[in-house]
Amino acid sequence: MTNPLAGLFTARQKEAARRDLFVRSMRLCGEYLAAQGDRTAPRHARLTRAIGTLAASLDTPSADPFDALLQVGERALEAGGDDGPVLALGVAETATLIRQRSKGAWRLRGLALDGLGRDDEALEAYDRYLTLSQDGDAAQEVTRRIDTLRRRRACLEEAAALFPGAGSPLRDLVGRPAAAAAPEFAAHVRARVAEHGMGDPAVRRLLELYAAYRRLAERDGMPDPLxxxxxxxxxxxxxxxxxxxxxxxxxxxxxxxxxxxxxxxxxxxxxxxxxxxxxxxxxxxxxxxxxxxxxxxxxxxxxxxxxxxxxxxxxxxxxxxxxxxxxxxxxxxxxxxxxxxxxxxxxxxxxxxxxxxxxxxxxxxxxxxxxxxxxxxxxxxxxxxxxxxxxxxxxxxxxxxxxxxxxxxxxxxxxxxx
Missing domain, CATH: 3.90.1480.20 (Glycosyl transferase family 29)
Incomplete structure (x- = not known):
C-alpha cells in the first residue's frame, strides 16, 4: 500500500537539503568578508551588497534566493584578487547542486574555474553550459572563451614538442593560470634561444608560439579579426x-x-x-x-x-x-x-x-x-x-x-x- 505522506516527506527532505546548501553559501560569504578587513574598493562594496541581498532573501519566505546567490558569484569574480574566484567557485558549486540544469550556475562555475587557471574543469563546465543553452550572446562568448583556452593549450603542447628533451616543464604548465605559466614559458624560450640561436627554425617557431600564447593570455582570440x-x-x-x-x-x-x-x-x-x-x-x-x-x-x-x-x-x-x-x-x-x-x-x-x-x-x-x-x-x-x-x-x-x-x-x- 502506498504511503500518502511519502511524497510530502520527500519534498520536505529536499527543501531541507536545499536550505542547507544556501546556509553553506552564506558561511562561505561570511568567511570571505571576515578575511577582507577594511577593504573599501567599489568592487568590494558591490559584493558586500550582493551578500546582503542574499541574506535578506533567505529570510523572506516568498523570495527565491537563487538569483541572489548567482549575483554574489558574479560580484565575487568582479572583486578579483586571489580570493574572489575562490568564493565564486564555492557559490557556483552550491548553485549547480541546487539546480543542476541552471545555465547561469554552470556559466559561473566555468568562469570561476577559468579565473583560477583550472582549464580542464573550466572547459567541462563551459561545455555543460553550452549543452543547456540555445544560441545567444552569452553562448557565443563562452564558445569564444573555449576556443581561447584550447588554442592556448595547443601553443604549450606544440612548444613542448619542438624540443622534446627540454620540453617537459612546458607540459607541466598545461592547465595552470596563464599569469603563473607565462614567466616559465618565457624562461624556456630564452634558454632555447641561447642554446640554438635565432637562426634555428624550431626556435623561430617557438617564438611565434610564445607570442600567440601571450596574446591569448591577455585577451580572447577573435575567430574573424576582420x-x-x-x-x-x-x-x-x-x-x-x-x-x-x-x-x-x-x-x-x-x-x-x-x-x-x-x-x-x-x-x-x-x-x-x-x-x-x-x-x-x-x-x-x-x-x-x-x-x-x-x-x-x-x-x-x-x-x-x-x-x-x-x-x-x-x-x-x-x-x-x-x-x-x-x-x-x-x-x-x-x-x-x-x-x-x-x-x-x-x-x-x-x-x-x-x-x-x-x-x-x-x-x-x-x-x-x-x-x-x-x-x-x-x-x-x-x-x-x-x-x-x-x-x-x-x-x-x-x-x-x-x-x-x-x-x-x-x-x-x-x-x-x-
Missing amino acids: LGGSTPIGVGGLRRLVTGRTVCLVSGAAEVAGSTLGAEIDRYDLVVRCDAFRIRAQGTGGRTGLHAVSLRGDAPWDGPAWTQPAGVRLVFGDPAAAWRRAVRQRLVPGAQEHVGDASLRRPLSDPALLGDGGWGTGTTTAFTVLRLLDFLDVSPRLDLIGFDKPGRLRPEEAEWVMDRATHVDARTMRIALR
Whole structure:
C-alpha cells in the first residue's frame, strides 16, 4: 500500500537539503568578508551588497534566493584578487547542486574555474553550459572563451614538442593560470634561444608560439579579426555616409514601441538607435542605419555582444585600452558594415573633434551621437523621436536640444533640429 505522506516527506527532505546548501553559501560569504578587513574598493562594496541581498532573501519566505546567490558569484569574480574566484567557485558549486540544469550556475562555475587557471574543469563546465543553452550572446562568448583556452593549450603542447628533451616543464604548465605559466614559458624560450640561436627554425617557431600564447593570455582570440569585412571609418568616413541624408534618432521608450510610427521612422534615410534596443516594426520601425553604444562599468568588455544588425556601429568609451578590448570582444563579424575607429570613441571630449567640454563623464549615448551628427552639419533633416519626456536625456542635454529645436510635435513625439 502506498504511503500518502511519502511524497510530502520527500519534498520536505529536499527543501531541507536545499536550505542547507544556501546556509553553506552564506558561511562561505561570511568567511570571505571576515578575511577582507577594511577593504573599501567599489568592487568590494558591490559584493558586500550582493551578500546582503542574499541574506535578506533567505529570510523572506516568498523570495527565491537563487538569483541572489548567482549575483554574489558574479560580484565575487568582479572583486578579483586571489580570493574572489575562490568564493565564486564555492557559490557556483552550491548553485549547480541546487539546480543542476541552471545555465547561469554552470556559466559561473566555468568562469570561476577559468579565473583560477583550472582549464580542464573550466572547459567541462563551459561545455555543460553550452549543452543547456540555445544560441545567444552569452553562448557565443563562452564558445569564444573555449576556443581561447584550447588554442592556448595547443601553443604549450606544440612548444613542448619542438624540443622534446627540454620540453617537459612546458607540459607541466598545461592547465595552470596563464599569469603563473607565462614567466616559465618565457624562461624556456630564452634558454632555447641561447642554446640554438635565432637562426634555428624550431626556435623561430617557438617564438611565434610564445607570442600567440601571450596574446591569448591577455585577451580572447577573435575567430574573424576582420569582422566579416566590416570597414573601419573615422570622422571623414562618417561624414560622407551621412551627407545629404535625413536622420532620425529613435528612443527606446515604451511609448515609441507601442506607437504606430514605424512606417514614418523607416522613411528616414538613416535611423539611429542607442545602447540596448528592441525592434517592434509597427512602433519603432525595422531598420537600424547607425547604432551607437557607450561603454559603462569597470569591465565594459564583459558585456553582451552587439549582435543587432546595423549599417554603422559607433562605440563611445574611455580609456583607450578598455575601448580597444571591448571592441575586440563584443563586436560580431557581419553584424555591421562599418565600425567607428578610435577617432570617434570620445567625440565630446576629444579636442581634435568637438572638444565640447563640460558635459561630464555620464553623458547619455543619445546626446553624444546627436551632438556629433549636429556638429557634422551635413544632414538636411535631424529629428529626435521619443525624447520629449523628462528623464530621456539629462536636464542639461534636454536644455541644449530645446534651445536649438526648430519644431516640436507632441503627437509624434518628434523634436526637429533642422
